[in-house]
Amino acid sequence: MTVTRFAPSPTGYLHIGGARTALFSYLYxxxxxxxxxxxxxxxxxxxxxQAAVDxxxxxxxxxxxxSDVEVVYQTQRFDRYKALIAQMLxxxxxxxxxxxxxxxDQMRAEQQARKEKPRYDGRWRPAPGKTLPPPPAGVDPxxxxxxxxxxxxxLNDLIKGEMRFANTELDDLxxxxxxxxxxxxxxxxxxxxxxxxxxxxxxxxxxNNTPKQMNIFKALGAEPxxxxxxxxxxxxxxxxxxxxxxxxxxxxxxxxxFLPDGLLNxxxxxxxxxGDQELFTRAEMEQLxxxxxxxxxxxxxxxxxxxxxxxxxxxxAPMEVVVPEFDWHLRRLQLDPAAGPALExxxxxxxxxxxxxxxxxxxxxxxxxxxxxxxEKDAAKHLTDAAVPVLxxxxxxxxxxxxxxxxxxxxxxxxxxEQLGVKLGQVAQPLRVACCGMAISPPIDQTLLLLGRERSxxxxxxxxxxxxxxxxx
Ligand code: GLU
Numbered sequence: 001m002t003v004t005r006f007a008p009s010p011t012g013y014l015h016i017g018g019a020r021t022a023l024f025s026y027l028y029x030x031x032x033x034x035x036x037x038x039x040x041x042x043x044x045x046x047x048x049x050q051a052a053v054d055x056x057x058x059x060x061x062x063x064x065x066x067s068d069v070e071v072v073y074q075t076q077r078f079d080r081y082k083a084l085i086a087q088m089l090x091x092x093x094x095x096x097x098x099x100x101x102x103x104x105d106q107m108r109a110e111q112q113a114r115k116e117k118p119r120y121d122g123r124w125r126p127a128p129g130k131t132l133p134p135p136p137a138g139v140d141p142x143x144x145x146x147x148x149x150x151x152x153x154x155l156n157d158l159i160k161g162e163m164r165f166a167n168t169e170l171d172d173l174x175x176x177x178x179x180x181x182x183x184x185x186x187x188x189x190x191x192x193x194x195x196x197x198x199x200x201x202x203x204x205x206x207x208n209n210t211p212k213q214m215n216i217f218k219a220l221g222a223e224p225x226x227x228x229x230x231x232x233x234x235x236x237x238x239x240x241x242x243x244x245x246x247x248x249x250x251x252x253x254x255x256x257x258f259l260p261d262g263l264l265n266x267x268x269x270x271x272x273x274x275g276d277q278e279l280f281t282r283a284e285m286e287q288l289x290x291x292x293x294x295x296x297x298x299x300x301x302x303x304x305x306x307x308x309x310x311x312x313x314x315x316x317a318p319m320e321v322v323v324p325e326f327d328w329h330l331r332r333l334q335l336d337p338a339a340g341p342a343l344e345x346x347x348x349x350x351x352x353x354x355x356x357x358x359x360x361x362x363x364x365x366x367x368x369x370x371x372x373x374x375x376e377k378d379a380a381k382h383l384t385d386a387a388v389p390v391l392x393x394x395x396x397x398x399x400x401x402x403x404x405x406x407x408x409x410x411x412x413x414x415x416x417x418e419q420l421g422v423k424l425g426q427v428a429q430p431l432r433v434a435c436c437g438m439a440i441s442p443p444i445d446q447t448l449l450l451l452g453r454e455r456s457x458x459x460x461x462x463x464x465x466x467x468x469x470x471x472x473x
Contacts, residue, residue, distance in 0.1 A: 002034030004199045006065075007188070009041045010052035013249040014059030016301075017203065017233050017241065020267040024230060025201040026065045027268070027289035037195055038067035043074045043187055059250035063260050064282075072195060074187050081182035081190055084220070085143055085175060093219040094175060096141035097124040120144070120171045140178035145186070145216060147172050153211035158228035158291040160204070165211035173212050185209050189216040197225050204229040228291050231298040233270055238300065246303050255332070257356025259317055259325060262310035269309075270299040279312050311355040319344050322357075329361035330368060340368035341450040349442040349450060363440070367450060371437025371459070374466070378439040383467050387430035389420060391467075394431055395460050404453045410445035434463035 006022040008014065014022075029036035038060065042048040060066070088094035097120075099107075108118040124132060125146065135141065153165045175186035182190075188209070192200060207229050217224040235245035247253060253263050261282055268285050269278065272294045280288070314322070323343050330337045337343060346364050354360040365371075374383065397412035417427045428444045435456055441447045448456050 001196075002029055002032035002198050003037065003196050004029045004034065004201055005037040005039050005192070005195060005197050006060075007039040007041050007191075007202070008056050009044065009047070010049060010056055011044070011047045012052055013055040013251065015248045016250060016253070016263075016267065017248075019059065019063060019065075019250050019263075020233065020270055021201060021203055021230055022060065022065050023063070023264055023267055024228070024272070024289070024294070025199075027285055028199060028201060028228075028291070029068070030286035031289050034198070035068040036065070037069055037072065037197075039072040039074070039191060039195070041074050041184075041187070043182070043184060045075070055249075055251070062254055063250065063264060072191065074191065077187070077191070077194075078182070080194065081187055082176075082180065084190055085182065085186075088145075088175075088219065089143065091219075092126065093146050094143050095124060095126055095146060096135070097144045097172075097174075098135050098139045098141045099123060100139065117169075122172060125172060140180075142174045142178055143176035144172040145175050145212075145219065147212070147215055153214050155207075155210055155214065155227060157207075158199070158226055159231070159294045160207075160229055160296050163207070167215070170212055170215065173216075175216070185212055186216065189213045189220070192225055193217065193220060193222050199226045199228060201228045201230065204231050228294070230294065231271060231296060234298045234300045236300055236302055241301055245301060254325075254328075255358065257329065257354075257358030257360070258306075258310050259313050259321065259357070261317070261321070262313035263306070265313065266306040266309040270301065271295050279309065307355045314354065314357065314360075315351050319347065322347050322351075325357050326360060329357045330364075333361055333365060335361070335365055335368040337368065340364075341452070345450055349446050353442070366436045366438075366441075373437065374433055375438040378433045378437075379466075382429045382433045382439060383463055385467065386426075388464065388467055390416060390422065390427050390430050391434060391460050391464050393419060394427070395457060395464075398448070398453065398460070399457060401453070404449070406445040406449040409448040413444060430463070431460070435459045 004025040006018075006025050008018055008022075026036045028034075040053055040056070042053070085094060089096070099120075104120070107121055111118045124141075125144070126132060147170045148167045151167050153167065153170075155163045155165070157163060173185060174183055176182050191197075192213075210227055210229070214224040233241045235241045237245075239245075241248070247256060250263070254260075264282070264285070265280055268280065268289065272289060274280070274288050274293060326343055326347055327337045330343075340346065346367055347360070350360045350364055354363060393416040394412065397416055398409065401408045401412065413424065413427050413431065417424050420427075429439055431444055432439050432441050432447070435441070435447060435451055442450075451459075
């Protein structure tokens with residue numbers, strides 16, 4: 001069975017690069033009917049925080065990337081790491097090294113002076129016929145891995161193709177520190193082994209760790225998993241993606257008004273392609289994703305395209321997906337979602353014209369609370385003395401309607417225009433500004449329908465009063 005994992009270090013929020021890696025891992029598991037597992041790499045206790053763990057969960061939950069089995073925490077597995085280190089010492093695939101920091105610094109300085117690549121010289125590594133010095137008193141040794149001295153590691157990366165690493169280039173890695181705590185590369189191997197990970201999918205900043213990890217796998221008598229190293233994401237200008245290119249945190253994208261699947265669809269195309277198809281449902285992503293079509297070169301983040309993809313989703317996504325997100329955005333603006341029309345109706349009226357849910361919530365605020373004044377330039381243009389007879393006629397017409405419907409409201413707008421001999425815009429625009437606080441809204445008949453008769457009339461009367469100006473006294 002295919003088992004993949006996403007293994008973030010909880011040192012900050014879930015960023016979009018991490019989310020894409022998680023997505024690729026998740027999709028690959030789905031595609032192959034396997035399992036996707038979340039593992040929290042929290043061995044670095046100085047840098048790991050509970051807040052970051054929570055932020056990762058929050059991001060993964062919002063994206064709907066759920067771990068198929070219980071989440072694994074490295075800090076809960078120290079006994080296992082220690083047991084394996086003891087086993088390796090026993091088997092002779094690891095050894096104690098008593099070299100002090102000063103000694104190692106000196107070693108490095110001498111190598112640099114000889115123009116050699118700095119590396120551990122193997123002084124404490126046991127070898128047949130070699131006599132090691134007696135262990136110095138009072139020194140807690142580190143444990144080093146006996147990296148093979150010859151040959152090479154061949155990595156057949158699923159994205160980058162074949163890569164070869166000479167063992168002479170790889171150090172005898174420290175797998176446990178003086179205080180006995182295991183090191184990062186070692187924990188990763190033990191976890192991947194114990195969790196039965198078949199495919200390690202991660203950022204290509206880890207490529208140089210991979211040959212070391214593969215050697216440890218072999219020393220433990222196991223076959224290394226397959227590896228897929230995903231190229232990084234660059235900003236639009238080709239530089240490493242950073243804050244100045246835009247938001248990095250997944251939850252910032254929520255705040256910007258992305259739908260989870262809209263963001264995932266954008267992310268899946270950052271590096272992966274399926275012909276020239278741009279839009280994929282989640283089910284399609286799960287069926288189609290593969291590594292044959294993941295590019296080995298870095299992808300560039302394109303905010304405009306991300307918005308475009310999101311808009312395509314927003315236009316067609318089922319209500320059960322959009323309504324809860326829209327509700328969240330309204331509350332974020334301190335609006336009460338129950339204080340206006342049914343959210344489905346507002347979404348239907350707005351989804352064509354809004355690229356994000358944040359925009360939709362802002363442009364729909366007037367449905368949920370009285371407008372806080374008018375957009376100045378819109379009022380200056382449309383709420384003038386000339387609008388007074390228009391607004392008065394609208395009030396009379398709308399008030400007299402036997403039934404409140406979009407068609408009936410539309411009829412009133414038309415009749416008022418004809419009666420007063422003015423163009424439709426000269427009726428509709430003052431009406432809009434009066435009802436919505438601004439000159440932009442969904443079609444006016446739909447807007448009136450959603451606002452309801454009472455609210456519409458109240459706002460029209462308020463606009464008349466506003467034009468009349470403050471009354472004395
Ligand atoms: N914890 C590592 C990171 O956050 C990932 C390690 C891995 O995927 O092997 O970069």
